[in-house]
Amino acid sequence: MIVIVFLATTSFAQTIFKGVVINKSDSSVIPYAAINVKGLDKNMVANDNGEFTLTLPKGQQQITLSITAIGIRTTVVYKAPFNKAEKIYVDVAANALNEFAIKALSAEEVVKMAVAAIPANYADSSYFDHSFYRRYQKVNGHFVNLCEATPVVMFRLARGTHKIASEEAFAVNELRRSTFHPNIMNAREDNPEDLLELNPVYHLQESSLNPEKFLSYRFRFDTTGNPKDYVIRYVCNDFSTDHHGLADYEFMHLEGEEWETGELMVDRETFAIKKITRRSLRHKDYGYIVVPIPNNVIEYDYHKYFFEFVDGDLEAEYAQCAGKWYLKKMFRQYTNEFYTPVFNERAFVITDNFEWYSDSISRYTTSDFILKFYSIMATAIHSYRQTYWEQIDFPFHYYQKEDIYRDLEKEGPAETQYYNESKVDEYTKKKPKK
Numbered sequence: 001m002i003v004i005v006f007l008a009t010t011s012f013a014q015t016i017f018k019g020v021v022i023n024k025s026d027s028s029v030i031p032y033a034a035i036n037v038k039g040l041d042k043n044m045v046a047n048d049n050g051e052f053t054l055t056l057p058k059g060q061q062q063i064t065l066s067i068t069a070i071g072i073r074t075t076v077v078y079k080a081p082f083n084k085a086e087k088i089y090v091d092v093a094a095n096a097l098n099e100f101a102i103k104a105l106s107a108e109e110v111v112k113m114a115v116a117a118i119p120a121n122y123a124d125s126s127y128f129d130h131s132f133y134r135r136y137q138k139v140n141g142h143f144v145n146l147c148e149a150t151p152v153v154m155f156r157l158a159r160g161t162h163k164i165a166s167e168e169a170f171a172v173n174e175l176r177r178s179t180f181h182p183n184i185m186n187a188r189e190d191n192p193e194d195l196l197e198l199n200p201v202y203h204l205q206e207s208s209l210n211p212e213k214f215l216s217y218r219f220r221f222d223t224t225g226n227p228k229d230y231v232i233r234y235v236c237n238d239f240s241t242d243h244h245g246l247a248d249y250e251f252m253h254l255e256g257e258e259w260e261t262g263e264l265m266v267d268r269e270t271f272a273i274k275k276i277t278r279r280s281l282r283h284k285d286y287g288y289i290v291v292p293i294p295n296n297v298i299e300y301d302y303h304k305y306f307f308e309f310v311d312g313d314l315e316a317e318y319a320q321c322a323g324k325w326y327l328k329k330m331f332r333q334y335t336n337e338f339y340t341p342v343f344n345e346r347a348f349v350i351t352d353n354f355e356w357y358s359d360s361i362s363r364y365t366t367s368d369f370i371l372k373f374y375s376i377m378a379t380a381i382h383s384y385r386q387t388y389w390e391q392i393d394f395p396f397h398y399y400q401k402e403d404i405y406r407d408l409e410k411e412g413p414a415e416t417q418y419y420n421e422s423k424v425d426e427y428t429k430k431k432p433k434k
Helices: 107-116 211-216 401-411 414-421
Strands: 002-005 016-023 034-037 042-045 051-055 062-069 072-079 086-090 127-139 142-159 164-177 217-221 229-236 258-267 273-282 297-300 303-321 324-339 346-362
Touching: 016 062, 034 051, 042 051, 042 107, 062 086, 072 086, 107 211, 107 217, 107 229, 107 258, 127 324, 142 401, 164 414, 211 217, 273 324, 303 346, 401 414
Parallel strands: 002 072, 016 086
Antiparallel strands: 016 051, 034 042, 034 062, 062 072, 127 142, 127 346, 142 164, 217 229, 229 258, 258 273, 273 303, 297 303, 303 324, 324 346
8 A cells, every 4th residue: 555645845954754653443553663764775663652753864855664563564655844743544454464574674673563462462351370380499509498389370451552461469279388498588478479570471661571671682583493483582781670589679779780681482473472581690790889888788687698690581481372372381590699798708509490380271260269369379377288289290490300309308208398387377477686
């Protein structure tokens, strides 16, 4: 389709063209449309409000814009003067763009189009997920603090203009845990919310998929990937979205502490993001603040320690069901080192591991069960049924099960630990030392 708009020519000095891409059918803006100026070798992507600005050669009398986005492929011609922001109304096809329509797009443009397609591709009405959750730690080379649960997760979804936001709530079916060993990076209130709130599809603003951060990214296609998918690698040297277990990370002035690299697998047909992996590392030349107040001090057991981030990773994978995509599995890991202030001796090396698997999804639950949902996964006194857990067998993602249980069972049979821990009030506060 070619739309020609003729405007009277009064000046050739104007070199700025501003436009906003709008869906003709409902007047909604179209974010992240790819804009190409034919004959001028200019390419750009509209922002999340559908807006873009082009700088043109002085005296340019006419421009031809090629606009592509999900379900859109059109050409628009404008003549000088370019003295106002143009509203560019386009027809949006019901089907997604095919490969031919986007063959000239860059890796960054494909990612932006995939982000823009999130509201169309992913579940946007609330649902229940019968799932499996696991957390455990490796402290100074030894595995401790295994916690496993089968929570029902309520994904309470709200659809915005260009995104879907989620609040998660949890109802625990069953829970078991090994003997608890308190340490600087562990609390008894194990909570899968800490993991699921990193789901970039439903928590876009805080994630690595936030397009507002893309100016700091470098994207490239991985040509060795599956031909059915776009495999795109990225690097961000300025920052990472991994807060490595620090609840008040943003207030500790840790800017520049880390950088990240990652990979996205995008479905060619629907532009759905099928898998995301992210690797975060501390900058080798980063120095924590020493004066006037250290920004890497943390207090534990009435003593102060200095922490140093080592590395971390995140993986989220999605699966399609009845035309929509759902979170299928999610993993997270990060490692911190802790040093004593006076002698600067390393006291702890702690790796935290989180694993979550979707088992089955449903749109409904019983009225009595709905009252069991809480914003955190309640881990107070619980029962332990060995016969129930004999049927549960979700694989460990980061380490071998045999290695983990070899360390855990140095304190006795795992079944005995599970039973004993089910009788402990996990919210009892430790009395301060005098």
